[in-house]
Amino acid sequence: MADVARRAGVSAMTVSRALKGTGTVTPETQARILQAVAELGYVLDKSAGALSSKKTGFVSVLIPSLNNSTFSDTVHGLIDVLDTQAMQVLIGTTGYSRAREEAVIETMLQRRPEGIVVTGGRHTPRARAMLTAAGVPVIETWEQPAAPIDHVVGFSNAATVEDLMARLVDRGYRRIAFIEGGEGDDPRGEDRRAGYERAVARHRLERTCVIAVGRVPISMEDGARAVVQLVETWPEVEAVICVSDGPAFGAIMECHRRGWAVPGRLAIAGFGDFELARQCWPSITTVSVGSRDLGRQAGSLMLEAIAARYAGAPLSPRRVTVAHTLVERDSTARRASPPTWAGRVA
Amino acid sequence: MADVARRAGVSAMTVSRALKGTGTVTPETQARILQAVAELGYVLDKSAGALSSKKTGFVSVLIPSLNNSTFSDTVHGLIDVLDTQAMQVLIGTTGYSRAREEAVIETMLQRRPEGIVVTGGRHTPRARAMLTAAGVPVIETWEQPAAPIDHVVGFSNAATVEDLMARLVDRGYRRIAFIEGGEGDDPRGEDRRAGYERAVARHRLERTCVIAVGRVPISMEDGARAVVQLVETWPEVEAVICVSDGPAFGAIMECHRRGWAVPGRLAIAGFGDFELARQCWPSITTVSVGSRDLGRQAGSLMLEAIAARYAGAPLSPRRVTVAHTLVERDSTARRASPPTWAGRVA
């Protein structure tokens, strides 16, 4: 930066002002500086800037995995918003493990983010302590923790599945099963299952039928395996809810392979409203939670919280509930099961 | 850090040494320091460390989008490897736009990454200039640029589709179409299409049939629309290759909806070997490029290049070609078309 200053015939301070738009600089000086910058190919060093201004321009976000389109949507939503204020998102993946989450949080804190967004509301005690002690806004997402660390932008996973169950019961299904992950730590999946169980009780259904397969996040293939296991174990089951759209899709494809009509033989629903659910044949009944919008809302709240903190009036903990929508599609249609091949095969 | 030093009765320098494992510190001193750290809840500030050591611990990676499972797989592979050396990955998304890529590169350079991984081999002139001038290892991935900036870990998109075409021709298909994106900048998609065209010429097929729909990256729904358009435009077409597995899946589902047997009426192939392709019914013939492994290889090369640079012997540009594999599945099976419903509908 000193080089640029010399070349433009000004002080480093003026260069700094010119480059970040703050303070007052004469248009001519500004032009001279920008030209010097261009000639020298100078690039501002934000690490240094961060050190003196105590603002890193980072917001950390922790998600279980990048491969899950649902969470990457949320991250995209966050980026959409934070990008407008030139804030950069530092992404960390926790691999559905609280222990890894704790480790990632520690790494992240070393970068002094101005805000932290985490997925879920259950953490190791040390993780929780670190988040609290960080002294920056924290947003927990995708759940509705009973005792939030700070802010929350989420929804109740249990409630979504309860609603879905109510709909299925309304459509006349009584023997409804649930497919979930067998190993690993997936609090949101557990909540959904709890919602299923509550619904079974509330609607006085005969019994709960839960098939647990694979390691979270369970795959399409796990769904395929699970549906077979389900039909073998409880042949009387009429409908099944999968913990997410991936396994629901796998289950449907397996039914195709075996010639089990969906929803004729078995109605299948998922969670998440992946693109796949809309495009699948039959289209999959699911719950939409608007992941990208969830990310955007978290982003806006984060900007507000950061600004408030610098203004000396930290935001008191906010709880934003994002709406979920039941998307009823063909895979649970009660009669005239749309995907029947009768008469359509050439 | 001074507080920790005082509490442990040592100098800040010793604390620094203890914390980053470098240098020599007596076990007792180490223990005392770690205890002071724990008591004070002190967290190292890497921005400051980066400034003085001139090592940020960042590697930037630019991908078109997080939502594309293929690229996130590559990023995961990168993280797998870089994590072992406590290097953090800074992810930037370019939204399939060279202009955005240029902007993101500039932002990234302000963070002084120790290495940069970009997707693709075509960039704006300024982007290229910035990458060159950055003075750190650069790896271009997912393509085989003719004139690389520095290192390359990729494959020829054209060659993969040529291979796939050869296989289809081998299976007896002669009228083969290609479905691609209509708007937007997707160099890899264009390469694949070029491979398709070369194959049409080489095998002396009657003509090229290209359907372009939607904006890149094209969706499942785009694939569904495209296949309808295809059958209407060229009813004689026997097989179609889609620019990726997403639209291939959408096309297959649309065929189901319309009662067009796959592969009986139309064989359909994709690209990328998404999980969906394996689980779909019929399973989708595709090209696998091992995205995660690609990421791992890029990661290893990056570590090597970074180490070499610090050792004063920068690595001369390397070109790593990752193998692609044809995965032939049911969606292009020539006869006894597996997915026929004859006799399986109850």
Next chain:
DNA sequence: AAGCCTCATGTTATCGATATCGTCACGGTT
């Protein structure tokens, strides 16, 4: 026993920017 090496630790300078305060010139006010 003198000399040397090694190990653990301390001192000082520095990384590259920005916060803060100071300076100076200029134009408007009374």
Next chain:
DNA sequence: AACCGTGACGATATCGATAACATGAGGCTT
């Protein structure tokens, strides 16, 4: 004409760590 406010810019201190060199205590060599 003296005064004051404002705008443009400079000088200095500082952010929090680490590189590089210095120091001193012991153990080892011959």
